Amino acid sequence: xxxxxxxxxxxxxxxxxxxxxxxxxxxxxxxxxxxxxxxxxxxxxxxxxxxxxxxxxxxxxxxxxxxxxxxxxxxxxxxxxxxxxxxxxxxxxxxxxxxxxxxxxxxxxxxxxxxxxxxxxxxxxxxxxxxxxxxxxxxxxxxxxxxxxxxxxxxxxxxxxxxxxxxxxxxxxxxxxxxxxxxxxxxxxxxxxxxxxxxxxxxxxxxxxxxxxxxxxxxxxxxxxxxxxxxxxxxxxxxxxxxxxxxxxxxxxxxxxxxxxxxxxxxxxxxxxxxxxxxxxxxxxxxxxxxxxxxxxxxxxxxxxxxx
Numbered sequence: 001x002x003x004x005x006x007x008x009x010x011x012x013x014x015x016x017x018x019x020x021x022x023x024x025x026x027x028x029x030x031x032x033x034x035x036x037x038x039x040x041x042x043x044x045x046x047x048x049x050x051x052x053x054x055x056x057x058x059x060x061x062x063x064x065x066x067x068x069x070x071x072x073x074x075x076x077x078x079x080x081x082x083x084x085x086x087x088x089x090x091x092x093x094x095x096x097x098x099x100x101x102x103x104x105x106x107x108x109x110x111x112x113x114x115x116x117x118x119x120x121x122x123x124x125x126x127x128x129x130x131x132x133x134x135x136x137x138x139x140x141x142x143x144x145x146x147x148x149x150x151x152x153x154x155x156x157x158x159x160x161x162x163x164x165x166x167x168x169x170x171x172x173x174x175x176x177x178x179x180x181x182x183x184x185x186x187x188x189x190x191x192x193x194x195x196x197x198x199x200x201x202x203x204x205x206x207x208x209x210x211x212x213x214x215x216x217x218x219x220x221x222x223x224x225x226x227x228x229x230x231x232x233x234x235x236x237x238x239x240x241x242x243x244x245x246x247x248x249x250x251x252x253x254x255x256x257x258x259x260x261x262x263x264x265x266x267x268x269x270x271x272x273x274x275x276x277x278x279x280x281x282x283x284x285x286x287x288x289x290x291x292x293x294x295x296x297x298x299x300x301x302x303x304x305x306x307x308x
Contacts, residue, residue, distance in 0.1 A: 020139065020259050028068065028075075032061055035076045041082050045145045046087035048107030048130045056086045077152065084146045085160050104238055106131065106294050107226035108301045109280055111271075113263045124266025127294045128284045131223070134181040136175050143168050144175035149236035184291045186267060193285040194261070194268040200283075200290060201259065204249040212249055216242040217289040227298030245293065280303060 015096055039060060043053030060082045069078050074111050107130040133141055139161040146152040154165040154172070161168055203211035222239040239245055258273045264282035272279040280302060284292040296302065 007211060017298045024068065025065070028064060032079070035079055038076065039079055042080055042145070043087055044110075045125055045130070045149060046084065046141060047090060047132065048204065050108050050110065052090060053087075056083050059086050060144065070183050077156070080146065080150055080152055080162065080238050081156055084142055084152070084157070088138055088142045088160060091141065104223035104225050105180040106223060106296050106298075106301070107133065107134070109264050109269075109282060109296055110282060111262050111269060113262060126186060126267055126284060127184075127265050127282045128186075128292050129179065129183045130265075131294070132179055135182075136178060139163075140171050140178075141174040144179070148176060174294035184286045187285050189286065190268070192288065193283070195289060196285045196290060197261075197268040197270070197283045200249075209246055210244040213242050215290055217247055217286070218242050220245050220289075220291055220293065222248065222293045222295065224295045225298050226303070227300060236280060272298060 031072065036057060040053050041055045043056040044050060047053055047056065060079055063082055063086075064079065069075070071146045109127060133145070136144065142161060143154075143157055146157050147154060154168045155262070158165045158168040161171065163171070191226070198216040203215060219240065222244055222245045224236060224238075227246055239248060260271050260273075262271050262280070264280060268283050268285070270281040270283075274279060277297060280295040281295045283290050284294075
């Protein structure tokens with residue numbers, strides 16, 4: 001199925017074959033670069049992988065270069081839908097060929113040093129939300145992300161999922177209910193979140209079990225993603241409950257570990273470095289308690305993380 005833009009909404013302006021020395025292709029390339037960050041955000045929310053999102057963005061340029069939609073308006077909307085279609089194909093392929101991991105699957109994190117908080121984008125998407133998005137069907141995820149996050153009308157999404165606009169609306173509605181029910185809503189104040197994580201780390205280093213429990217939600221979930229070849233200690237299902245998580249917090253007080261604060265997907269996190277392996281811990285704080293800890297040890301997902 002091919003996608004074609006509704007050109008009735010596009011201006012009939014002369015298509016810039018040569019205007020002030022600028023060719024149509026030059027103009028398209030410049031417009032594409034202007035929207036690259038937006039397209040990367042679409043791809044990341046769809047795929048939970050920085051590298052896969054970049055691949056989807058690059059493929060969208062190839063499709064634009066091969067098939068100019070015409071006009072000079074709404075190129076951003078056209079490209080958003082094209083990236084969505086590419087990501088949908090990727091998700092379907094991923095579902096068909098997915099490996100069953102003994103542990104948890106977690107998205108590829110986006111992190112920066114704690115001192116660089118101002119460079120984190122305002123629209124950062126938390127790992128906890130991406131985990132819930134991964135549980136949706138590919139068509140539910142597409143409908144939700146394109147409509148609820150990026151405002152694409154259902155009439156433009158419907159051809160991608162081969163459903164009517166009304167049925168596409170229902171896909172997004174089911175996804176929305178799942179997100180609202182399962183994705184925790186982090187505390188708005190970053191300093192408050194960081195304070196809770198700092199209290200957790202201090203209690204773990206002291207071995208203060210009761211103080212640890214005070215920082216954890218009773219139903220906290222700890223997930224570990226060691227990758228497809230994770231050693232047995234990392235290949236385990238999620239750990240649920242404050243007591244179980246507090247009992248495992250000894251990893252944060254090991255004398256062989258060096259720990260430093262970072263920001264992970266806009267939320268407080270920690271880099272935990274051992275001589276043989278490094279971890280990235282992301283925390284979700286809601287109502288002053290840690291409700292989720294996502295521990296990433298998959299080397300492929302930490303390639304973009306500076307561990308020096």
